Amino acid sequence: xxxxxxxxxxxxxxxxxxxxxxxQRSVEPRMLLVEFLREELRLTGTHIGCDTSYCGACTIRxxxxxxxxxxxxxxxxxxxxxxxxxxxxxxxxxxxxxxxxSEHHGLQCGYCTPGMLMSASALLDEIPNPSDKDIKKxxxxxxxxxxxxxxxxxxxxxxANELRxx
Amino acid sequence: xMYPAPFRYHRPENLNAALQLLQRLGEDAKPLAGxxxxxxxxxxxxxxxxxxxxxxxxxxxxxxxxxESEARIGALATHARIAASSVAQRxxxxxxxxxxxxxxxxxxxxxxxxxxSTGDPSTDWAPMLHTMAAIVEIQxxxxxxxxxxxxxITDAYTTVLQTGELVTGVRIPLPPARSGGAYxxxxxxxxxxxxxxxxxxxxxxxxxxxxAARCVLSAVASRPVTSAAADAALVGTRLTxxxxxxxxxxxxADTNPPADVRGSADYKRSVLRGLFLQVGAKALQRAKGxxxxxxxxxx
Numbered sequence: 001x002x003x004x005x006x007x008x009x010x011x012x013x014x015x016x017x018x019x020x021x022x023x024q025r026s027v028e029p030r031m032l033l034v035e036f037l038r039e040e041l042r043l044t045g046t047h048i049g050c051d052t053s054y055c056g057a058c059t060i061r062x063x064x065x066x067x068x069x070x071x072x073x074x075x076x077x078x079x080x081x082x083x084x085x086x087x088x089x090x091x092x093x094x095x096x097x098x099x100x101x102s103e104h105h106g107l108q109c110g111y112c113t114p115g116m117l118m119s120a121s122a123l124l125d126e127i128p129n130p131s132d133k134d135i136k137k138x139x140x141x142x143x144x145x146x147x148x149x150x151x152x153x154x155x156x157x158x159x160a161n162e163l164r165x166x
Numbered sequence: 167x168m169y170p171a172p173f174r175y176h177r178p179e180n181l182n183a184a185l186q187l188l189q190r191l192g193e194d195a196k197p198l199a200g201x202x203x204x205x206x207x208x209x210x211x212x213x214x215x216x217x218x219x220x221x222x223x224x225x226x227x228x229x230x231x232x233x234e235s236e237a238r239i240g241a242l243a244t245h246a247r248i249a250a251s252s253v254a255q256r257x258x259x260x261x262x263x264x265x266x267x268x269x270x271x272x273x274x275x276x277x278x279x280x281x282x283s284t285g286d287p288s289t290d291w292a293p294m295l296h297t298m299a300a301i302v303e304i305q306x307x308x309x310x311x312x313x314x315x316x317x318x319i320t321d322a323y324t325t326v327l328q329t330g331e332l333v334t335g336v337r338i339p340l341p342p343a344r345s346g347g348a349y350x351x352x353x354x355x356x357x358x359x360x361x362x363x364x365x366x367x368x369x370x371x372x373x374x375x376x377x378a379a380r381c382v383l384s385a386v387a388s389r390p391v392t393s394a395a396a397d398a399a400l401v402g403t404r405l406t407x408x409x410x411x412x413x414x415x416x417x418x419a420d421t422n423p424p425a426d427v428r429g430s431a432d433y434k435r436s437v438l439r440g441l442f443l444q445v446g447a448k449a450l451q452r453a454k455g456x457x458x459x460x461x462x463x464x465x
Contacts, residue, residue: 003191003216009172029175029218030208035167051168053206054357056271065246065274071205072275075175076198076222119270140356140464141269 014078018043019087027074034058036074037084045085045114049143056142059115060084066122068141085114088121096166097121097159106155108146115142120156128164130156170208170215177220181305181334184221189307189330191217197332198222199242202268202276203284227279227334232256237338241279241303246270248278257338258452258460259347259365263294266349266462269356279333282315285323285389288359291336292319293384294349296392297367298338306331322388345369345378346452348445351385352437353464354428360385360462361428364441366449368405374454376400381413381442386423386434393417405450407443414442 011026018041025040037043037060046069049057053071060069061083088095097117100106107113116139123130123138130138135156136149144152176191178184188195195217198204208215221227221242228242230251237253237260248254249264267273267281267290281291282302295315302318304311307330315336319325327333341347351363362385369378379400383391396417403409423434448460 003174003194005194005214005216006172006174009174012175028172030170030172032167032169032205048167051209053202053272056269056357059271062274066271067274068271071202071272073175073198073201073205075177076201076220122270138270141271143355 012075012078014075016074016077016079017081019083025074029073029075031074032070033060033062033072033074033077033082034069036077037069037082040074043084043086047111047114049111049115054143055112056115056119056139057112059118059142061118061122064122064125066119066138083118083121085117088117095121095159096162097124097156100155100159100162101152104151104155104158106147106152112142112144112146116144116152120159123156124160124163128160130160168209170205171211173208173215174217175220176217177223181221181224181227181332184219184224185305185307185330185332187219188332191219193329195219197283199280200244200275200277201280202272203280203286203289221332228277233340235340237340238335239278239338240335241283241333242277243279245273245276245278245281249273253338256340257298257347258458259294259297259349259367259449260338262349262460262462263290263365266290266351272357278336282318282336283325283327283333285319285321285325287322287388287390288385290349290351290360290363290384293363293382293390294365295336295338296382296390297347297349297365297380298341299380300339301337302333303335303337304331305334310334312337316392319389341367342369344371344453344455346449346454348448348452348460350441350445350448350460351462352441353462356462356464358464359428362386362423362434362437362441363462364438364445366442366445368400368446368449368453370450370453374404376403376405379413381417383417383421383438386421386438391417391421405446407447410443410446411439414439414446418442 047057049055254261347367349365351360399413
């Protein structure tokens with residue numbers, strides 16, 4: 001026998017650490033992580049582009065991995081550490097990736113940029129000296145309709161150089 | 167935003183609890199692993215899902231082991247972890263497949279168990295595993311059973327899994343010496359499903375004559391396309407371009423890919439012919455001991 005289709009579901013208590021700060025909330029199980037970040041926490045730097053797991057504008061880091069927050073329920077991130085674009089800059093200023101994107105024109109309209117930055121930050125943590133191919137492969141799930149990608153690749157190289165020298 | 171319809175959420179502590187829960191809740195309860203196929207479907211409101219049983223954190227189901235005679239990959243191993251594993255080092259077509267699925271973000275979440283359990287005709291693991299004659303391990307309330315990968319998917323989005331059963335892992339028999347394989351798809355972009363994909367696994371004798379072959383076409387029918395005639399046509403040859411083209415025709419000519427946004431039937435058959443030669447050449451180089459990279463083609 002199958003269960004009946006629920007019209008209303010009780011909220012579930014979750015605790016998620018976002019950019020180093022712990023948040024406890026009660027959420028509907030169907031709430032996607034991107035909505036949790038934008039609507040519950042008002043962290044609107046994470047963008048919703050295609051909403052179908054294609055464009056990568058919603059990319060965040062979940063326990064270190066770059067993942068698409070439109071294809072993850074907030075309840076699945078219960079207990080996890082999430083990093084969003086808001087967590088990149090420090091009191092000392094912009095993150096080297098953010099500076100490099102600015103200096104090398106790695107963005108035009110900027111819509112894809114938060115996702116690009118989070119994918120690039122995961123890449124540089126893993127491969128401090130990436131090749132063009134490493135960068136292309138890692139941002140292949142992030143769609144940019146302005147730049148033609150060349151300046152994004154330059155920006156990631158520039159940030160990698162600065163981070164290695166730091 | 168696209169929202170799934172409301173569902174009840176369960177997160178059992180261990181495999182037995184998950185199996186009991188799935189059986190009790192019935193066929194409209196679905197297991198949730200990485201969610202990379204299921205969540206987009208729920209957002210499109212495909213199916214009447216009442217309950218999700220989150221198996222994503224179940225212990226001990228993500229192990230990857232390379233043994234003497236076989237490799238075993240736990241159902242919850244992600245594509246990214248498999249691509250970086252000792253099994254991928256040993257079996258290049260596993261590396262092609264794991265590293266070619268979608269994009270880095272999806273590979274970080276999606277699992278091999280989820281990929282084959284959905285029975286999605288456009289996914290890569292089931293066809294790739296055909297070339298290796300892999301075994302699917304299944305556990306249910308009644309105990310464990312094993313099914314050959316070729317018998318596992320019966321139709322589009324349809325598998326032999328009964329309500330309350332889960333895939334717990336896949337086992338890949340290690341091929342003999344002088345074997346090599348490749349699995350390559352053509353995609354319009356990384357996150358897109360392949361327009362078409364081809365996998366070929368070969369074994370050579372000491373004179374470089376093919377003594378065993380297993381081919382597969384993917385994303386062009388409701389389930390992976392196999393052909394005993396094409397496999398047999400490769401055996402006894404030296405796998406020249408002409409040999410590959412002749413064998414490819416035996417499996418490609420009768421395939422009638424659905425015309426869709428990714429191309430017409432004729433276009434997809436052309437893609438398959440090109441891929442078959444490319445994949446066959448890579449498999450041959452690898453069988454001869456060359457360590458060459460291969461991955462899905464996308465612009």
